[in-house]
Amino acid sequence: MKIGIVDTNFARYDMARAAIRELRRGCSAQIERRTVPGVKDLPVAAKRLIELEGCDMVMALGMPGPQEIDKTCAHEASTGLIMAQLMTNTHIIEVFVHEDEAGDERELASLAEQRTREHAKNVIKLLYHPEELTREAGTGQREGFEDAGPLGR
Amino acid sequence: MKIGIVDTNFARYDMARAAIRELRRGCSAQIERRTVPGVKDLPVAAKRLIELEGCDMVMALGMPGPQEIDKTCAHEASTGLIMAQLMTNTHIIEVFVHEDEAGDERELASLAEQRTREHAKNVIKLLYHPEELTREAGTGQREGFEDAGPLGR
Amino acid sequence: MKIGIVDTNFARYDMARAAIRELRRGCSAQIERRTVPGVKDLPVAAKRLIELEGCDMVMALGMPGPQEIDKTCAHEASTGLIMAQLMTNTHIIEVFVHEDEAGDERELASLAEQRTREHAKNVIKLLYHPEELTREAGTGQREGFEDAGPLGR
Amino acid sequence: MKIGIVDTNFARYDMARAAIRELRRGCSAQIERRTVPGVKDLPVAAKRLIELEGCDMVMALGMPGPQEIDKTCAHEASTGLIMAQLMTNTHIIEVFVHEDEAGDERELASLAEQRTREHAKNVIKLLYHPEELTREAGTGQREGFEDAGPLGR
Amino acid sequence: MKIGIVDTNFARYDMARAAIRELRRGCSAQIERRTVPGVKDLPVAAKRLIELEGCDMVMALGMPGPQEIDKTCAHEASTGLIMAQLMTNTHIIEVFVHEDEAGDERELASLAEQRTREHAKNVIKLLYHPEELTREAGTGQREGFEDAGPLGR
Numbered sequence: 001m002k003i004g005i006v007d008t009n010f011a012r013y014d015m016a017r018a019a020i021r022e023l024r025r026g027c028s029a030q031i032e033r034r035t036v037p038g039v040k041d042l043p044v045a046a047k048r049l050i051e052l053e054g055c056d057m058v059m060a061l062g063m064p065g066p067q068e069i070d071k072t073c074a075h076e077a078s079t080g081l082i083m084a085q086l087m088t089n090t091h092i093i094e095v096f097v098h099e100d101e102a103g104d105e106r107e108l109a110s111l112a113e114q115r116t117r118e119h120a121k122n123v124i125k126l127l128y129h130p131e132e133l134t135r136e137a138g139t140g141q142r143e144g145f146e147d148a149g150p151l152g153r
Numbered sequence: 154m155k156i157g158i159v160d161t162n163f164a165r166y167d168m169a170r171a172a173i174r175e176l177r178r179g180c181s182a183q184i185e186r187r188t189v190p191g192v193k194d195l196p197v198a199a200k201r202l203i204e205l206e207g208c209d210m211v212m213a214l215g216m217p218g219p220q221e222i223d224k225t226c227a228h229e230a231s232t233g234l235i236m237a238q239l240m241t242n243t244h245i246i247e248v249f250v251h252e253d254e255a256g257d258e259r260e261l262a263s264l265a266e267q268r269t270r271e272h273a274k275n276v277i278k279l280l281y282h283p284e285e286l287t288r289e290a291g292t293g294q295r296e297g298f299e300d301a302g303p304l305g306r
Numbered sequence: 307m308k309i310g311i312v313d314t315n316f317a318r319y320d321m322a323r324a325a326i327r328e329l330r331r332g333c334s335a336q337i338e339r340r341t342v343p344g345v346k347d348l349p350v351a352a353k354r355l356i357e358l359e360g361c362d363m364v365m366a367l368g369m370p371g372p373q374e375i376d377k378t379c380a381h382e383a384s385t386g387l388i389m390a391q392l393m394t395n396t397h398i399i400e401v402f403v404h405e406d407e408a409g410d411e412r413e414l415a416s417l418a419e420q421r422t423r424e425h426a427k428n429v430i431k432l433l434y435h436p437e438e439l440t441r442e443a444g445t446g447q448r449e450g451f452e453d454a455g456p457l458g459r
Numbered sequence: 460m461k462i463g464i465v466d467t468n469f470a471r472y473d474m475a476r477a478a479i480r481e482l483r484r485g486c487s488a489q490i491e492r493r494t495v496p497g498v499k500d501l502p503v504a505a506k507r508l509i510e511l512e513g514c515d516m517v518m519a520l521g522m523p524g525p526q527e528i529d530k531t532c533a534h535e536a537s538t539g540l541i542m543a544q545l546m547t548n549t550h551i552i553e554v555f556v557h558e559d560e561a562g563d564e565r566e567l568a569s570l571a572e573q574r575t576r577e578h579a580k581n582v583i584k585l586l587y588h589p590e591e592l593t594r595e596a597g598t599g600q601r602e603g604f605e606d607a608g609p610l611g612r
Numbered sequence: 613m614k615i616g617i618v619d620t621n622f623a624r625y626d627m628a629r630a631a632i633r634e635l636r637r638g639c640s641a642q643i644e645r646r647t648v649p650g651v652k653d654l655p656v657a658a659k660r661l662i663e664l665e666g667c668d669m670v671m672a673l674g675m676p677g678p679q680e681i682d683k684t685c686a687h688e689a690s691t692g693l694i695m696a697q698l699m700t701n702t703h704i705i706e707v708f709v710h711e712d713e714a715g716d717e718r719e720l721a722s723l724a725e726q727r728t729r730e731h732a733k734n735v736i737k738l739l740y741h742p743e744e745l746t747r748e749a750g751t752g753q754r755e756g757f758e759d760a761g762p763l764g765r
Contacts, residue, residue, distance in 0.1 A: 007749050012763045014750030035745040037734045037753065040690065040706060044697035051701060065760075069710070072687055075225055078193065080694035082233035085197035086240060087698060089204060094193060098222070109763040122190045133188040137160050138167030141190070148218075151165045151262040228378055231346060235386035238350035239393060242357060247346060251375070275343045286341040290313050291320030294343070301371075304318045304411040304418075381531055384499065388539035391503035392546060395510060400499060404528070428496045439494040443466050444473030447496070454524075457471045457568040534684055537652065541692035544656035545699060548663060553652060557681070581649045592647040596619050597626030600649070607677075610624045610721040 001029035001127060004049030004058035010038040011063035012105075013112040015095065019059050022120035027128060029056075039064060039096070040073055043080030050088045057123055058092045061116060066100040074098070091126055095119045097144070115144030154182035154280060157202030157211035163191040164216035165258075166265040168248065172212050175273035180281060182209075192217055192249070193226055196233030203241045210276055211245045214269060219253040227251070244279055248272045250297070268297030307335035307433060310355030310364035316344040317369035318411075319418040321401065325365050328426035333434060335362075345370055345402070346379055349386030356394045363429055364398045367422060372406040380404070397432055401425045403450070421450030460488035460586060463508030463517035469497040470522035471564075472571040474554065478518050481579035486587060488515075498523055498555070499532055502539030509547045516582055517551045520575060525559040533557070550585055554578045556603070574603030613641035613739060616661030616670035622650040623675035624717075625724040627707065631671050634732035639740060641668075651676055651708070652685055655692030662700045669735055670704045673728060678712040686710070703738055707731045709756070727756030 003023060007016040020031055032053050036045045039062035049055040060081055064074035074096055085092050095116050102108035122143070125132045140148035156176060160169040169186055176184060185206050189198045192215035202208040213234055217227035227249055238245050248269050255261035275296070278285045293301035309329060313322040322339055329337060338359050342351045345368035355361040366387055370380035380402055391398050401422050408414035428449070431438045446454035462482060466475040475492055482490060491512050495504045498521035508514040519540055523533035533555055544551050554575050561567035581602070584591045599607035615635060619628040628645055635643060644665050648657045651674035658670040672693055676686035686708055697704050707728050714720035734755070737744045752760035 009745055009748035009751055009753040011750045012752035012760055014762075016749055033746060034742065035749045036703075036738070037705070037731070037745070037755070040694060041703065043694055044701065044703055047698055048701055071225075072683075073690075075229065076687065076690045076694060078226075078229045079232065079691065080698065082193060082196055082229060083236065083695065084698055086200055086233065086237055089197065089201055091189075091194065091197055093190065105763040112763075119190070126189070130187065133162055133190070134186060136162035137169055137188045138164045139162055140165035141162040143190070148165055150167075151258040151265075224378075228382065231379070231382045232385065235346060235349055235382060236389065239353055239386065239390055242350065242354055244342075244347060244350055246343070272343070279342070283340065286315055286343070287339060289315035290322055290341045291317045292315055293318035294315040296343070301318055303320075304415040377531075381535065384532075384535045385538065388499060388502055388535060389542065392506055392539065392543055395503065395507055397495075397500060397503055399496070425496070432495070436493065439468055439496070440492060442468035443475055443494040444470045445468055446471035447468040449496070454471055456473075457564040457571075530684075534688065537685070537688045538691065541652060541655055541688060542695065545659055545692065545696055548656065548660055550648075550653060550656055552649065578649070585648070589646065592621055592649070593645060595621035596628055596647040597623045598621055599624035600621040602649070607624055609626075610717040610724075 001027070002055045003029045003031050003123060004046065004053065004055035005031060005033040005061065006042050006045040006049065006058065007035050007061040008038050009035060011061065013063060013109050015061040015112050015116045018113045018116040019061065019120045022117040023124065026121065026124040038073065039077035042077055043084045046081065046092045047084040047088060050090045057090065057127055059119065059123060060092050060094050062096045063112065064096060064098050066098070093119050093123050111144045118143040154180070155208045156182045156184050156276060157199065157206065157208035158184060158186040158214065159195050159198040159202065159211060160188050160214040161191050162188060164214065166216060166262050168214040168265050168269045171266045171269040172214065172273045175270040176277065179274065179277040191226065192230035195230055196237045199234065199245045200237040200241060203243045210243060210280055212272065212276060213245050213247050215249045216265065217249060217251050219251070246272050246276050264297045271296040307333070308361045309335045309337050309429060310352065310359065310361035311337060311339040311367065312348050312351040312355065312364060313341050313367040314344050315341060317367065319369060319415050321367040321418050321422045324419045324422040325367065325426045328423040329430065332427065332430040344379065345383035348383055349390045352387065352398045353390040353394060356396045363396060363433055365425065365429060366398050366400045368402045369418065370402060370404050372404070399425050399429050417450045424449040460486070461514045462488045462490050462582060463505065463512065463514035464490060464492040464520065465501050465504040465508065465517065466494050466520040467497050468494060470520065472522060472568050474520040474571050474575045477572045477575040478520065478579045481576040482583065485580060485583040497532065498536035501536055502543045505540065505551045506543040506547060509549045516549060516586055518578065518582060519551050519553050521555045522571065523555055523557050525557070552578050552582050570603045577602040613639070614667045615641045615643050615735060616658065616665065616667035617643060617645040617673065618654050618657040618661065618670065619647050619673040620650050620654070621647060623673065625675060625721050627673040627724050627728045630725045630728040631673065631732045634729040635736065638733065638736040650685065651689035654689055655696045658693065658704045659696040659700060662702045669702060669739055671731065671735060672704050672706050674708045675724065676708055676710050678710070705731050705735050723756045730755040
């Protein structure tokens with residue numbers, strides 16, 4: 001198995017390091033990493049990892065800024081990441097942490113670390129233990145935050 | 154016949170269980186289920202069920218959150234689901250229940266159950282009895298809510 | 307010639323009946339009809355009519371609801387219909403009547419009837435008399451409403 | 460050389476006439492014209508002119524209305540026109556004049572005439588004299604309006 | 613190596629000149645330049661440089677105006693640039709400078725010069741020294757502005 005990681009130098013936290021640590025802890029897949037300038041460069045970088053480097057799954061890591069234009073960039077990147085998946089029949093797990101999701105820098109760093117790690121676990125489940133994801137279906141998982149949990153009745 | 158179901162662990166209700174029950178009641182198709190983290194992972198998962206597992210139709214189940222970013226994610230997922238259908242010439246019936254569509258958690262659970270079941274019936278009609286859908290054309294069907302009905306004159 | 311019609315059971319008016327009547331009055335093309343649940347199911351249904359049933363043109367009929375989410379669905383459907391046309395090199399004439407385009411139900415029904423009929427005439431022109439459309443170029447046609455007419459000078 | 464022109468009967472000004480006059484003045488290319496109902500029909504019509512009629516470049520002319528829904532239609536059409544270009548590796552020069560870009564009908568007609576003519580000149584440059592466009596690079600050209608000019612320093 | 617540059621005559625600053633200077637300083641790649649009218653013409657121009665001229669990477673330079681319609685055009689262009697990358701498996705580095713990003717014309721010119729140069733450096737890194745980008749991962753690079761830097765803790 002080979003897992004690709006694409007991240008950006010626009011991000012203010014080294015999310016790839018968090019992803020790699022978690023992946024190494026949970027599986028023995030080979031890891032291939034590429035860094036691009038911003039989130040809009042992620043889709044083609046992820047597709048190249050799949051088609052030119054043979055990756056079986058890719059994590060796309062980004063930290064969009066807080067302004068309107070940043071939200072638009074993130075939306076364009078997400079649309080491209082979905083298209084890249086459809087063109088390759090391969091999952092690309094998007095891990096975006098928006099700069100305005102946390103109150104201060106320390107909290108933001110912690111959120112980025114945590115969300116990336118939890119999504120790295122999702123990648124391992126998708127690749128090796130898909131039945132575990134099905135066991136969690138409908139349980140309100142929230143990567144990086146406390147889970148919302150299943151609806152009370 | 155083979156029907157695919159993709160759902161998420163982000164959702165707070167096990168919509169797939171509702172879908173499977175209704176499908177089993179109404180037809181004898183084989184059912185193939187996959188669970189992914191969030192709605193943006195649904196398009197490629199649905200396409201894989203069609204192209205790699207031979208599904209004749211897929212249900213894509215999701216429960217987007219109430220915030221602006223969740224609405225954007227749902228929009229991106231829907232766009233991807235339509236693209237996946239166009240690339241495969243195969244229907245993917247999207248069943249999304251937005252968290253802010255109901256007043257409380259109990260009502261939301263009931264809406265999720267009901268809408269999923271009614272869309273499972275749509276799937277059966279599309280696959281086995283398309284003429285029934287044509288009989289209902291223009292009658293204002295609303296899955297999960299009371300039907301709007303045809304326009305009065 | 308073969309003309310496809312796709313409509314929905316979400317719509318509150320039987321627009322397909324209006325389309326079929328007008329098409330039968332104006333040409334002798336074969337008509338193939340399919341009904342789907344909502345507007346987001348129209349793109350793949352239209353593409354299937356073109357690629358699997360050999361339709362030379364398709365009418366896609368829908369009646370989006372009045373809420374924000376309905377507007378988003380209509381936008382996603384329209385984007386998909388344009389993509390379906392590009393993938394098939396075939397015109398799909400979209401006829402959408404938004405529930406909030408008219409003051410009451412009777413007016414809305416009348417608008418749906420009229421707009422569908424006028425677009426059915428457009429389909430006949432596109433297929434059989436394209437030069438008639440060119441004669442109308444720049445004249446401010448408005449299907450279902452009074453024409454805006456050419457700009458005064 | 461063969462240049463395609465697609466316009467609409469929704470537009471309130473015969474922009475194609477302006478385009479054809481300017482093209483005939485500036486080059487000897489063959490011209491192929493098609494008229495469709497609205498701007499959302501332009502992408503496939505342009506693609507057909509390229510792929511079925513052998514056009515080397517296409518002008519897509521439209522006059523979107525002033526309402527919110529018209530803006531959405533224009534956005535969908537533009538997205539489709541870009542996709543059509545990517546699928547054919549051929550330029551489609553979009554010339555849209557929004558009804559609310561001018562104060563009165565006369566001014567709007569004049570804007571439509573002027574912008575179309577200036578874009579027809581762009582088409583000639585792209586096909587025959589690309590080096591002229593490069594000479595104008597960064598000079599703030601504004602088709603139909605006074606040029607913004609290069610930034611002062 | 614061959615690097616493509618596409619720019620516009622809509623822009624009010626000759627960003628291509630800045631890009632070419634920086635590229636010539638940092639590498640010996642062949643440079644191929646094309647100029648188009650506006651940002652929506654960039655995607656197909658970039659794809660043509662890749663597929664017809666054999667460029668290994670492309671810079672797409674644009675300066676969207678300050679109005680709502682300009683923002684929409686930029687969004688459509690960005691979406692198209694991402695699609696062009698996915699269709700060619702080749703990076704297209706988008707360098708857009710919005711007219712309202714700076715307080716006056718002089719500042720805007722300086723921003724355009726600086727951002728273009730810094731992105732030209734990114735292109736060189738992507739092509740020749742990808743490991744340098746990985747060293748910068750998560751460090752909050754901001755082309756044309758002061759870097760945001762990594763999150764404090």
